[in-house]
Amino acid sequence: MIYAITIFITVCIVYFLYKAYKNTHDIQINKINAVPGSVEQLPALSILHLSDLHLENISLTPSQLADNLKNESVDMIALTGDFLDRKRSIPKLLPYLKVLRDMKPACGIYAVLGNHDYVLKDQDLMELITLLEKNNIHVLRNGSESFSINGHVVNIIGIDDYSTNHSNLPLAYQHVNTGTNIVLTHDPNIVLDMQGYHFDYLMAGHFHGGQICYPKAYHLVKMGKLAKQNVIKGLHMHNKSPFYISEGLGQTGLNVRIGSRPEITFHQIPFSQAAHV
Numbered sequence: 454m455i456y457a458i459t460i461f462i463t464v465c466i467v468y469f470l471y472k473a474y475k476n477t478h479d480i481q482i483n484k485i486n487a488v489p490g491s492v493e494q495l496p497a498l499s500i501l502h503l504s505d506l507h508l509e510n511i512s513l514t515p516s517q518l519a520d521n522l523k524n525e526s527v528d529m530i531a532l533t534g535d536f537l538d539r540k541r542s543i544p545k546l547l548p549y550l551k552v553l554r555d556m557k558p559a560c561g562i563y564a565v566l567g568n569h570d571y572v573l574k575d576q577d578l579m580e581l582i583t584l585l586e587k588n589n590i591h592v593l594r595n596g597s598e599s600f601s602i603n604g605h606v607v608n609i610i611g612i613d614d615y616s617t618n619h620s621n622l623p624l625a626y627q628h629v630n631t632g633t634n635i636v637l638t639h640d641p642n643i644v645l646d647m648q649g650y651h652f653d654y655l656m657a658g659h660f661h662g663g664q665i666c667y668p669k670a671y672h673l674v675k676m677g678k679l680a681k682q683n684v685i686k687g688l689h690m691h692n693k694s695p696f697y698i699s700e701g702l703g704q705t706g707l708n709v710r711i712g713s714r715p716e717i718t719f720h721q722i723p724f725s726q727a728a729h730v
Contacts, residue, residue, distance in 0.1 A: 501522070540580070
């Protein structure tokens with residue numbers, strides 16, 4: 454009897470883990486209106502947002518990423534950190550970057566680093582950054598760049614990782630002039646400290662949508678105030694400014710997901726009325 458019960462429990466656990474692993478292949482394509490109901494009437498910037506590739510645990514191959522993006526066209530691409538945390542994984546990033554380069558976004562590709570990227574130290578971290586930059590990706594570490602599109606000025610502001618104490622808001626905003634402010638960062642908790650630092654839209658990741666939710670992601674409570682409020686994915690508002698938390702593409706720990714799915718997001722962001730050239 455005990456043997457039969459043990460076998461039954463083992464089979465249930467194996468099946469449960471198999472289903473959880475299969476969930477990591479169930480990529481969700483989500484299209485987000487930063488201002489729901491009004492975007493269609495307003496000139497807008499289109500952005501592809503990817504986050505948390507975690508190349509040590511990702512079920513999406515570069516060719517599958519290409520298939521998901523082949524019919525899409527965007528003005529720019531935003532990458533919000535946690536590419537990898539092992540030196541040996543750096544070469545694995547290149548084919549994913551080639552897929553993004555092949556999209557040829559007119560306004561460029563921009564990236565920030567996440568807490569897992571900072572597991573790499575010194576020369577290894579620079580190797581990651583150099584690989585990104587050699588593939589025409591602007592790596593923003595508390596800095597900004599601007600461009601104009603259809604007569605509108607857009608500021609891309611990259612705030613370095615908050616959870617590892619690399620964020621520096623005054624430095625990130627130092628050279629920002631009037632325009633539409635798009636903030637890229639890894640840990641969304643930074644929004645709670647951004648009084649006096651205006652953004653029209655902010656994109657982040659970090660939480661993986663909980664990755665394992667049972668039914669809530671109770672294990673995230675140590676990851677800041679937003680997680681304690683169960684603000685761990687999707688579109689939210691803070692001080693009347695919208696921000697989006699991606700569920701990411703990869704996983705940490707076990708390559709499983711329960712109650713969450715990997716996602717690729719496309720965003721339509723209206724230009725600020727003050728953002729004309």
